[in-house]
Amino acid sequence: MRYLHVAIKNVVREKRRSLLLAGAIAFGLMVIILVGSLADGIMDSFINHQAGMISGHVVVKGYSYSARDNLISWMEKGDPILQKAKDFFGEGDRINRRSTTMGTFISGSEARQQFVMGIDPQLEEDLRDLLILEEGQYLTDEEESGILLSKEIAEELGLKTGDSVLLKTRTLDGVNNVGDFLIQGIIADDLGTVSSMAAFVHRSYLNEVLGIGSEDFTELHLFLEDSRSTDAVTGDFYKFLENENVALVERPENRQKRQEILARLTTENWSGIRYQLSSLEETFTFVYVIGVFLNGTSVLIMLILMGIILVGISNTLRMMIFERRKEIGTMRALGMQRGSVVKLFIVEMQIIALLGVFLGGISALLGGLIIHSITFDLNHTFFSLFLYRGHLTMSFLPMRFVVNGVIIMFLVWLASLLPAGKSAKIDPAKAIHNIS
């Protein structure tokens, strides 16, 4: 405690220097936290919105040959894959049955092609939270032919809530079909490109248009509690199904291979149903590459800043020791041990480092709030994929602050060791007479 008391007094005595040093540490920590939080925030934003809107973290398709000999993804109400998924995934993970198709929405003489997703509105509460409606309401059970259409498409077709729109598509087996939908809500374009990627309808009604049973589905979308490890979880689920002797479509090494595997599927002789598993990471590899790049950049920035901090601390401490040679000499002459001198300087630097870490944490938080408050008008551009309602999302993890803070404290300790050690070796007689 007595070291601490003396160290605090020394830190306070050299207010300006202490604050500058703590400020440098704070700045370094702030940048490290901000870059890391931004990288994670961008990835989280993409994973959660992208997956929530048009995909799952893990997607299962069940391929079989239709009566017309077309390769289609179609699973019936009681498909065994449902139970297998329930057996494998945890309580916190969600399993959603969805049906999808590509079709053309037609209103009068206007037409627009669109991806259509059939969902169970009451079971997809998360989607309700994710979708921001410009007008109208979320899908209700009372209106089975209800549809949520994006603002972009509604404007293009000149439609508003309450209007009817035709969907021209084909049944799973390729027969021409038309669905008549009633617009229940218009999806705002707050989520940029993602907002206009799909139209949402009741699965049972879309199934009618697709010519399959109302409880059937074309895809199984799995949403994980821990959405950061979609590829690993998909791999584990694949192995689980393999052990359960479920017929599977080979997992590809990359996206291009997936197309080759699917093409090969049509030439091989097989029957029954074969399940294909794909992770969000696999489907949107480019986004994950960007994530890896951002994280790599944050690590690089961290290393550079840590190096600067290390050198800065070491030099400042040398200067401090030089200026306080007489003081050290006097303390040593009064009987202070070498070890105690080392400890004193180390504690002093740790106090400054702690102050820096504290300030760094606060400034990172404030900086994050400022960055988050900026609105980017990037709707309908590629970059909108990484924004949430026009804002950059920061993912502040307490653990990131703690880990980086501890690393900085350790580095400061490391940087202090050598100069503090040297200070202990100063000859008291020479130091008192200011002889170097």
Place this chain on the structure above:
Amino acid sequence: MRRLTLFLIAIYSLSFILVAQDVSENNILELVDEKLNFQSDFSCQFTMVTYRAGAEPSTQKMSLFSRPEEIDGEEKFLAIVMKPDIDKGTGYLGQGDNYWIYDPESRRFSHSSARDTVQDSDVNNDDLGTADFNTDYKVVQMTEGMLGQIDCWILDLVAISDNVDYQSIKLWVGKKELLPYKEQDFSLTGTLMRTVLAPKWTVIEGKYIYRQVFFVDEIKRGNRTILLFDNVSLNTLPDHLFTKAYLEGSSR
């Protein structure tokens, strides 16, 4: 009307009087197919005018060659765009169930399907094949009626095969020649999707051949396509015509 390659033809029936006498729900589709399908090669030039809402109509001239299944064991057709210059050389090749589109600019073939449309018109690749009403549909109702001045059988057809584009069809068949003058195509949910009209026919070498066909998109208002046929011939065509190599060579 479906399947216009071999199609454009209705065999001139020497025995149409007899057919008219024997026609019933059970045999009328077979008789119509016989009228539309023939046993020889076929070639023609046709002009396709496509109307799209809010846009100027686009006109394309194409050469068309076809061969029925009976000759080589599989049905074949080849169509090449002659005009406009920007699309010149674009080709469509059909061999059995396989369809390819040739792009002269990239010099590449891409696989197509029977359901894909020809040059963004209202005509499908499948419309350029042989007529097979009898295989794909059954008559659920047969009534009599007039189509303008033409005395017709009006047939309500429902698909019995999985290999169809439309779940149900309404067909107006002229009583006299047993030629289909009008066809309405319905979706699985019963929505009228397309109307095809064949008001004008010509007789060449004793066979009936379409001269003009209208395809009207009943879903998207204002979309329609008109086909006009010219230089029709039933002469035998060389084998190398129905190959990718011919398509590549013809665009150079």
